[in-house]
Amino acid sequence: MEDEEVEKIEIRLLLEALRQRYGYEFHNYAEASLRRRIGLFMSQQGLQHIAQLIPQVLHDREFLRSLVNSFSVPVTDMFRDPAVFVALRETVIPILKTYPFVTIWHAGCSTGEEVYSLAIVLHEENLLERCHIFATDVNEDSLSRAKAGVFALEKMVAFAENYQNAQGRACFSDYYHARYRFAKMKHFLNKNIVFAAHNLATDSVFIHPQLIMCRNVLIYFNDILQNRVLTLFYESLDRGGILCLGRHESLRFSDVERFFQPLLAEERLFRKTLTC
Ligand SMILES: C[S@@+](CC[C@H](N)C(=O)[O-])C[C@H]1O[C@@H](n2cnc3c(N)ncnc32)[C@H](O)[C@@H]1O
Structure with a gap:
């Protein structure tokens, strides 16, 4: 199986864990941006596979909060445009x-x-x-x-x-x-x-x-x-x-x-x- 296919499965499982355990709904976020955010979070955490996030998310509330916050892109400015x-x-x-x-x-x-x-x-x-x-x-x-x-x-x-x-x-x-x-x-x-x-x-x-x-x-x-x-x-x-x-x-x-x-x-x- 191609790496990309495996990654898609891992993302689906991660989002499902977030939904079933906490009611968080990220399934309809734009895929490319979500993948970028997850990739960034993993490199900050020094993790290699997306699936490694799942047990941590299920058992560690602080980890969950950091992950969920990393999905949002808090870029903003005063009087932007x-x-x-x-x-x-x-x-x-x-x-x-x-x-x-x-x-x-x-x-x-x-x-x-x-x-x-x-x-x-x-x-x-x-x-x-x-x-x-x-x-x-x-x-x-x-x-x-x-x-x-x-x-x-x-x-x-x-x-x-x-x-x-x-x-x-x-x-x-x-x-x-x-x-x-x-x-x-x-x-x-x-x-x-x-x-x-x-x-x-x-x-x-x-x-x-x-x-x-x-x-x-x-x-x-x-x-x-x-x-x-x-x-x-x-x-x-x-x-x-x-x-x-x-x-x-x-x-x-x-x-x-x-x-x-x-x-x-x-x-x-x-x-x-x-x-x-
Ligand atoms: C790029 S910022 C935009 C901030 C500001 N509106 C601006 O234009 O400068 C996107 C914001 O959307 C928020 N956001 C993402 N998903 C959201 C959701 N499901 N419900 C509410 N806010 C969400 C993020 O947390 C983030 O603060």
């Missing part, structure tokens, strides 16, 4: 301002950089006080870091440049306290944010927001899981609510495509039709 934040200011926020209170679901928030960026924009547009933001992710370590709101000071230079390109209105350093090699985001930015664990592959809808942001998450899922998640967003969103996806993500070929209108197609902003 600044044009999206300009579009939020110019196109989305005027719509949100028509509501007395606004609920926002930020799905796949990773270590929080993106949700703090959104909070800054909402603050500058005088809307933050009226917003409740639910920031969720499957990776609990990332969520703890997001909650702490502490980032490496050396990253702030690049973040400040993104902020300027996103039409930031103030001086970026007004939003954090610098101490030693770290920057701690100011408390007023996260006082309306609830950080919580939520798994897009298995969990259901829990709020009815006017805006869902979920960028650079669907790219790690196969078509089946993408469809599940987009249906979840459709069911969750308020009528007329807005969905913001990542640059390389779309609603195309999903079951719910027909229930959305493009709001700003190039920035992947879609609006749930008012009639459904």
